[in-house]
Amino acid sequence: MTVHDSTLSAPPKHVVCTICDIGCQLRAEAEDGKLARILAHENPAMTANICFKGVAAPEIHNHAERLRKPLKRVGERGDDHWEEISYRQAMDEIAERLAEITKRHGPESLAVSTSGWNTQVTHGMDRRFMNLLGSPNWISGVALCAGNTAAVNKLTYGWFPSPDFAQTKCIVLFGHNPKKHSWTPIYNAINYARSQGAKLIVLDPRVSDQAETADLHLRLRAGTDAAMCLGWLHVIIEEQLYDQDFVDRWTVGFEDLRQRVSEYPLERVEEITGVDRELIAQAARLYATSQSAVIPWTPITDQQVSSTSAIRLHSILRAICGFLDAPGGELLGGFNPDYIPESKLQLHEHLSQEQRDKQLGSQDHPAFTYRAQDLLGDATERVWGYRYADIVMGCYMANPSAVFRAMATEEPYPVKAFFVLGNNALLSYPNQHQIHRGLLNQELIVAHEIFMTPTAMLADYVLPGDVFSERNHIADSWSWSTRMTLSQRIVEPSAECSSTYQFWRDLAHRMGFGEHFPWDTVEDVLDHRLSPSGKSFSEFESETYFHMPPTEHRKYEKTGFATPSGKVELSSSVLEQLGFDPLPYYREAPGTSAEYPYAVFTGVREDAFFQTGQRNIESLRKRSPTPKVFLHPDDAAREGLADGDWLRLETPTGQVVARLAIHDTMKPGHLRVPHGWWYPELRGEQQLAGAFLSSDAVLCDDQTEMLDHEQGVPHFKGFPGRVVKLSEPPPLPQRVLEG
Numbered sequence: 096m097t098v099h100d101s102t103l104s105a106p107p108k109h110v111v112c113t114i115c116d117i118g119c120q121l122r123a124e125a126e127d128g129k130l131a132r133i134l135a136h137e138n139p140a141m142t143a144n145i146c147f148k149g150v151a152a153p154e155i156h157n158h159a160e161r162l163r164k165p166l167k168r169v170g171e172r173g174d175d176h177w178e179e180i181s182y183r184q185a186m187d188e189i190a191e192r193l194a195e196i197t198k199r200h201g202p203e204s205l206a207v208s209t210s211g212w213n214t215q216v217t218h219g220m221d222r223r224f225m226n227l228l229g230s231p232n233w234i235s236g237v238a239l240c241a242g243n244t245a246a247v248n249k250l251t252y253g254w255f256p257s258p259d260f261a262q263t264k265c266i267v268l269f270g271h272n273p274k275k276h277s278w279t280p281i282y283n284a285i286n287y288a289r290s291q292g293a294k295l296i297v298l299d300p301r302v303s304d305q306a307e308t309a310d311l312h313l314r315l316r317a318g319t320d321a322a323m324c325l326g327w328l329h330v331i332i333e334e335q336l337y338d339q340d341f342v343d344r345w346t347v348g349f350e351d352l353r354q355r356v357s358e359y360p361l362e363r364v365e366e367i368t369g370v371d372r373e374l375i376a377q378a379a380r381l382y383a384t385s386q387s388a389v390i391p392w393t394p395i396t397d398q399q400v401s402s403t404s405a406i407r408l409h410s411i412l413r414a415i416c417g418f419l420d421a422p423g424g425e426l427l428g429g430f431n432p433d434y435i436p437e438s439k440l441q442l443h444e445h446l447s448q449e450q451r452d453k454q455l456g457s458q459d460h461p462a463f464t465y466r467a468q469d470l471l472g473d474a475t476e477r478v479w480g481y482r483y484a485d486i487v488m489g490c491y492m493a494n495p496s497a498v499f500r501a502m503a504t505e506e507p508y509p510v511k512a513f514f515v516l517g518n519n520a521l522l523s524y525p526n527q528h529q530i531h532r533g534l535l536n537q538e539l540i541v542a543h544e545i546f547m548t549p550t551a552m553l554a555d556y557v558l559p560g561d562v563f564s565e566r567n568h569i570a571d572s573w574s575w576s577t578r579m580t581l582s583q584r585i586v587e588p589s590a591e592c593s594s595t596y597q598f599w600r601d602l603a604h605r606m607g608f609g610e611h612f613p614w615d616t617v618e619d620v621l622d623h624r625l626s627p628s629g630k631s632f633s634e635f636e637s638e639t640y641f642h643m644p645p646t647e648h649r650k651y652e653k654t655g656f657a658t659p660s661g662k663v664e665l666s667s668s669v670l671e672q673l674g675f676d677p678l679p680y681y682r683e684a685p686g687t688s689a690e691y692p693y694a695v696f697t698g699v700r701e702d703a704f705f706q707t708g709q710r711n712i713e714s715l716r717k718r719s720p721t722p723k724v725f726l727h728p729d730d731a732a733r734e735g736l737a738d739g740d741w742l743r744l745e746t747p748t749g750q751v752v753a754r755l756a757i758h759d760t761m762k763p764g765h766l767r768v769p770h771g772w773w774y775p776e777l778r779g780e781q782q783l784a785g786a787f788l789s790s791d792a793v794l795c796d797d798q799t800e801m802l803d804h805e806q807g808v809p810h811f812k813g814f815p816g817r818v819v820k821l822s823e824p825p826p827l828p829q830r831v832l833e834g
Contacts, residue, residue, distance in 0.1 A: 107134055109640040111570045111582035112149045113216075113563045115705035116241075117278055118570050119144040120640065123152070123585045130156045130564040130586055143283045146276040148705060151714050152564065160711060160775075161545055162559035163589040172535060173783060175552045182591050185556050186598075190605035192539045192555075196512045202229030203453045204511045206498050209595075210236050210518040210706070216568050218620050219437035220599035220612070221516070222485070226446040227608045231454035231465060232493045232510065236523050236706065238463065240394045242489020243806055244406050245575070246463035249471055250667050251410035253478060253657025255486045256425035257576045258389035260284035263423040265385035267296045269320055269409070270395030270812075272303040276702040281391065294385065296378050298323060300696065301725075301767065302760035311378050314762055315368040317696045318813030321401035322681040324408035326364030326372075327379035328356045331416065336383035338417030345651065346414060348666025348677070355678045367681065383416050387423025398698060399812050403462055403805035404679035407667070411679065414663040420649050427650060429479050431577040433628035433642070436481075438574060440624075442611070443483040443491060453508070455501050456494020460807025461673055463492050470669045471657065478657035487573045494807045495524045496797040502533030511536075516543040516595050517560065519707040521550040521786060522771055525795035525809040528749065543598055546711060549773055549786035558598065561588040567618055567632060569625070578643040581636055596620060675805050684810045685800055687764070691815035693730070695746060697768040697791040698811045707771035721831055722789040723756040724818065725767035731757045734818055741824050741832075744768065746816040749793035752825040755818075766816060768794065776828055788825065 107122035112133075120141060122134040130153045135142045155161075165185040166177040196204055205228065207221055225233055235242060245255035260266070266285055273282035285305070289295060297309040298320070306312040315323050331337050332353055342349050361372035368375075382388050390413060396405040418424030430436050446465075451457075457464035468490045476482035485491055502510045513520075513534065521530050534540060534553045542551035543558045551557045565588035570580045588594075593601075596617050603612040614620045621632035628635075635642075655661035659668045671677035687694055703709065703718040710716060724744055726736070736742065738757045743750050744766065753768070761767065771792075774785035787793055794816065795801075801810045824832050 108583040108585055109581045110563055110585065111568060111580050112152065114148045114152060114155065114708070117280055118572065118580065119149060119280060120580050120582075121145055121149055123564055125585045128586055129153070144280045146279045146702070147718070148276065148703070148709065148715065151709075151712055154712055154714055155709070156562045156564050158546070158712070160547070162547060162557065164559065164591050166557040168555045172555075173553050175779065177557070182558070182593060185558060186601050186605060189539070189541055189556055190602055193512055194606060196538055197228065200509045200511050203232060203450060204509055205230045205514070206232040206234065206493070206502065206510050206512070207514045207516070208234045208495075208518050208520045209516040216566060216617070217516075217595040217599065218624070219440035220596055222441035222443070223611065224599045224603050224608065226442045227603070227611055228606070229446065229450045231446060231450055232498055233491075234493050234495045234498050235488055236518060237487055237489045238492050238495050239524070239808055240397050241392055242487045242492065243402070243463050243808060244392055244397055245486040245489040246468060247403055247406040247806070248410050249468070249484065249486070249490065249657070250462070250664065250669050251407055251658070252414060252419065252427070252663045253471065253474060254427045254429065254484070255575060256413070256419065256427050258391045259387070259423050259426050260288045260389065263288050263293055263387050263389045265294045265296065265382055265388035267382055267388065267390045268298070268305055269390065269393045270299045271391060271393035272299070272305050274304050274702060277700060294381060296381060300762035300765050311374065311381065313368075313370045313374055313378055315370050316813065317694050317765055318399050318684050318810060319368045319681070320396045320399060321405040321408055321679065322359065322364050322367040323370070323375070324405060324412060325356055325359035325679070325681060326361055326368070326375045327382065327412065328352070328408070329359050329361060329364070330376045330379035331383045331412075332356055334380070336380065337415040341417050342415050345656070346663045346665050347660050348664060349415075351678055352411070352665045355680070359681070382412070387421065388416065388418050389423070389425055394698065395812060398808055398810070400684040400801065400803050400810040401680070401682045402803040402808050404681065407679045411665055414665070419663070420651060422648060426576075426646065426648075428575065428577045429650070430481065430484075430574060431571060431579065431644065433625070433644065434569065434571055434579055435624040435627065436571065436574050438483045438485040439481055441483065441485060454493050455510075456497030456807050459497070460494050460802065460805060462805040463489055464494065465491050467669055467673060470659070470672060474657045474659055474661070478654045484574065484657075487575050496526065496802070496807060496809070499524065499526070499530045499533040503529055503536055505536070512539040513537050514541045514543075515550055515554070516598070519548040519550045519771070521553070521783070522707045522773060522790045522792050525792060525797040525811075526748065527787065527790055527792035529797070530792075543593070543595060546775075547778065548707065549783040552783050559589065559592045561592050561594050565592070566594055567621060567636075569621060569632070569635065576643075578641065581640040583636060670805065684813060685815065687815045691746065691817050692764070693766045693816050693818070694764055694813040695744070695766045695768060695794065695816035696812055697794060698770045699767050701769050704771065707773060710773060711775035722751070722753040722769050722772040724753045725756050725758050725761050726818070727761040727763045727765070728757050728759055729763055731755065734820070736818070736820055741821045743819045743821055744794065744816055745819060746794045746796075746814060748796040751789045751791065751793060752821065753789055766818070774827065774831070776831070781826070785827075788827075
């Protein structure tokens, strides 16, 4: 055995980091029963896939404030007073109270909110439990980020593709900005592709890190992605730069698309986007005439009033230019034949049509709900072998805004029990004030967490969760690709900590669903999921740390596409059947005014944090001690603001405080706002640890005019706002004010 350090009890093991959702495989070492170090991967192709969030895992996992005992609320909801109880008592009482609530209000009165970092170790048991109970009201942050993209991609060609960076000749980034410490593997993949000669096109209002070195940078107005894509298609179709053979054989609706695109000549697109028409044409030609090209997933087009159209337009560009399921293009993975996917474990077939019809938001905004996705079931089964393809957890979801509205108003029916697992829901969706009202109106809230977040402070029960160094797992990218990545337990969790799998299993046994949860341990589940390969988990981990079946290109030539027509639906039969425009379009969001003169671009991620996490981790907080609003120098001068000033950003919906950061990389007339800010150091001093002081979620409206029609996702990219200099600093600790 190789000796790595005389003080270490064991050599490094492989882990999949879940501090963010990219899932880098790293190595970890333990010392004295605790996680001691995170190391880069030994494989040279993966060594660079490590960031300072991953390196900080020991600080996170061993943190003094980490939850280690189940807690039960004492006093009024949100007062943050608790008593310690046993895990058994907590689960007994939760089951008893949930049974009583669902008996009075129906199973649909339970809503669950979760996120990728823990769902990848739930093994689909959250949806399994809910489908057996009869609740369709599962939501996640993926409704605003990647999951909704997957659902909309399915409408066009039946799956959610992943980019083949290794062979591509052109990369198009719509606002996405992978960096060394944010989306690190994508950053490295882009750098590798460019080293092999790939061109880079960036579409972003700001001069982002990627835009600084791009071959072409189109500084479009925030929220106009769909118009830009329609302009590209106008050039590609008019100049016949598309793959005519593929279009003739494998698409439907091309002539209808041609007619729609004719409504967007470059003069109009220039006026909408603010980008010179010649640059638009140059970018479109470079993309279409490349030997291969990719448009990687981006959170930017996920969050606009024309989101569904913009996502479909990305799909259409891939398809008509011949880059779909082709080398260097966008690969349609399908289910991994060696690993049972979460889709099959979720038991969607057990949820009755009567309960599906109650799914909140499905009547008004059905794109990622059962109502739309069920229309793809026959085609999905024909092509992929199973009718439910819950890719990136984003299909068959309820609409988050509709869920929180029902929680607050009890319309169209009461939602009275809310379970939140690894998801700081109060700060993670739009209209934070409505979320707060909904949480206050609950009869039962259960939080499964590793730290006491503002959401957990509103719970009745808080259960401590485990972390990636404390569990075995095989990550499968939520069926986005077919890779299988090993994660090994390094240390044991505290006795009263539970995995999300254990939580759902133990609750199911108390609620009468035990026969459907026959696996005692996570390892038993892994053995079951690996059964198609003929291997157990112990055999898998002893043989490899990574497995991926050989890539097969253009699988559609054998099976067709998983759409009702069997072809790429440029004009969507599903959207048409649901009463929506079957063709993509551009819709202008409510704009700026004299009262609110700036376009607010919210949801920006900071390298030190993922979503609302890590604000209590000292090494990471030092890198970004305070929230910042980014503004162009000309705008700052006009407002009489200096760099570092504390200001208030106001919108018609809410207001936040932050420090000003003046950057000439900003597009004039635009404001950038970071995502997910709260202040753990204010716990016990301010309501919910300052959750309403600087959270971008209080700024965002979710009324009809601010929502995408088909999905019901909010417009985060360019809604109106204004800034006001504060006459005195906000009520924050001195070290924060000086940070």
